[in-house]
Amino acid sequence: MRLDPSIIAAFAPSGTLRVAINLGNPILARIGDDPARPSGISVDIATELARRLSVPIGLVVMDAAAKSVEAVENGHADVGFFAVDPVRAAEIAFTEPYLLIEGCYLVDRASTVTTNEQVDSPHNRVAVGAGSAYDLFLTRELKHAQIVRARTSPAVVETFLTQRLEVAAGVRQQLEADARRYDDLRVLVEPFMVIRQAAGIARVRGPAASRHLDLFIDELKTSGRIDALIARHGIAGVSVAPAKAHGGSTC
Known part of the structure; x- marks a missing residue:
């Protein structure tokens, strides 16, 4: 299915999906064999989102969650991966948690x-x-x-x-x-x-973008993709958050 151009523009107004990656939580991302490119669950999810939007990806790498939140809030990044918290939710629209x-x-x-x-x-x-x-x-x-x-x-x-x-x-x-x-x-x-990890986008990007992101994350959960990423990266002691029934599609 071809996406509405307005959705793509909301996610990647620069033409590139800029994703805040927090290295402060090694469960989500860490430096791998290539120091210039981190690896991890959040990196893989971001890569898949960019693929579905048909735009290139740019990783905005941070060493702390607070910096990732700030990057999304001030427009220096388009999407990020954070723990859900009411303070952060003032400016960021969170998906349902995935982890x-x-x-x-x-x-x-x-x-x-x-x-x-x-x-x-x-x-x-x-x-x-x-x-x-x-x-x-x-x-x-x-x-x-x-x-x-x-x-x-x-x-x-x-x-x-x-x-x-x-x-x-x-x-x-x-x-x-x-x-x-x-x-x-x-x-x-x-x-x-229990820390509920979710994806987030600035509220100013509009409700259509936040809904699309929520549908995307839920699809990854229901399809078993999150389970597969946990296994791929050898992460122990975490669980996939329950899926939420939605109508619609993120293809």
């Missing part, structure tokens, strides 16, 4: 903190990635603990160790990978949140 990721806490092995409820205490300082989904969430939820913001999500554990903080918060896979590098750290079993 569910656990946000967890990490502590020193000798810490007396064993449950999520014990974290929100006045004597606890919690390291988070500045502007990350769990930063936004914990800023709303924590009433007593102090939040200490690291520059990027991958720098959270380094900040936790350097500043001798009591708790670090982040994506389970990232924290578990960091914990394996040290003998005296542990990740709490229960997640404190």
Whole structure:
């Protein structure tokens, strides 16, 4: 099916689909064999979207989610892949989530903190990635603990160790990978949140574009494409978000 030219123009007004890729979440994207081109689930989804729009793709690579959000909001990128959050939703229209990721806490092995409820205490300082989904969430939820913001999500554990903080918060896979590098750290079993990863486009691009993006993501879920990408990239500990019934087509 031939797309309405207005849809293509809404997604790629420059003639190229510029996609914000966040390297701060290794589940979604990372530097592969070619340092000039990242690989990962979000890169593959973006490539497929550009193919269906029949436009070339340009990757706008960022080291933090907050920078990716800003790039889409200010028009420096056309589409991005982020965790759904009401603060971000003011300017960005999100699709239904395509991936569910656990946000967890990490502590020193000798810490007396064993449950999520014990974290929100006045004597606890919690390291988070500045502007990350769990930063936004914990800023709303924590009433007593102090939040200490690291520059990027991958720098959270380094900040936790350097500043001798009591708790670090982040994506389970990232924290578990960091914990394996040290003998005296542990990740709490229960997640404190489920991070809903979605695609997003600036609201100013119009409702037709955001609906098209939502249909596209849902089709990838229902066709098994997201499952295949998880397997292809060897990502463990994540799940595909439930599909949402839609009418229409994204071909």
